[in-house]
Amino acid sequence: MPGPEPIAEPTSDVLVQVRGLRTVLGRKTIFDGIELDIPRGKVTAVMGPSGCGKTTLLRHLTGQRAADAGSIRIDGVDVTRLSRQARFDLRARLGYLFQNSALLTDYDVFENVAFPLRQHLKLPEEIVRNIVLTKLEAVGLRGAAGLMPAELSGGMMRRVALARAIIRDPMLILYDEPFVGLDPIALNQVLRLIRTLNDTLGVTSVLVAHEFSAVARVADLV
Secondary structure, rough: OOOOOOOOOOOEEEEEEEEEEEEEEEEEEEEEEEEEEOOOEEEEEEEOOOOOHHHHHHHHHHHOOOOEEEEEEEEEEEHHOOHHHHHHHOOOOOOEOOOOOOOOOOOOOOOOHHHHHHHHOOOOHHHHHHHHHHHHOOOOOOOHHHOOOOOOOOOHHHHHHHHHOOOOOOHHHEEEEOOOOOHHHHHHHHHHHHHHHHHHOOOOEEEEEHHHHHHHOOEOOO
16 A cells, blocks of 8 residues: 655745756666756746757656656655655646647637546536636637637647646646747747736746747746
8 A cells, every 4th residue: 555645845935846856768867966946936947959858857747757866846745755646636736738739639729728627627517617718818819719729820729728727727837848839929929928827827837948039038047
C-alpha cells in the first residue's frame, strides 16, 4: 500500500521550487542538478533552443515524467513523492497550454473549452454554460462558441486553448511554446492575454519559448 501523502510546507513567495533535478533519457543527460525558483504571481519564462529539455521540464512539473534525482515542490508539495491519485488532484489545479493548441477537432469551441469540466466535475448544464462563456469572453471569443476548430485562425485556436487552460481557475498555468506559428497580430493578442490573465486572475505563469523578443515583452523573469 502507498505511504502517507507528503505534507505541504507553509506557503511562501515561491510557488515552484526545483532542487537537484537530474533527468537522463536513454544515454543523454537532459538535466544535471537544476536549481530553480518560480515566484508566485509572476510570469517566468524558460528559454532555450529546440531539444534542450523545456517541454521535459513542464512534464516534470505536472508529474508526467519522473526525475532520476532531485525534488520538485509546487505550493509546498513534493511532486516526486505523490501517489497516482494525488498527481491527478494536483493537475486539477494546473492549466496547460499545449504546443499547437491541441484542440479536439470533432468538438466545437464551446465543447473544447467545456471538456475539462465535463470530464472531472458533475455540474448542471447552466453552470457549465456560464463558466465556458465567461472564459471565452476573457479571451475575446465569446461569439465564436459555435465554430469548429477548422474554422479558426491560428491565433484564435491559441486563444481557445487558453480559455480551456483557465477553465478551472488554476493556481499555475504552463505554456508550452505559445508563440509558435503566430502572425504578428495574433502574437500581440496572445502576449496581451498572457499578461492580462496573469495579473487579473492572480495566477503564476511559466512559459517555455525561444522567441526572445516576445518573451521580453511579457515575462517578469527569464
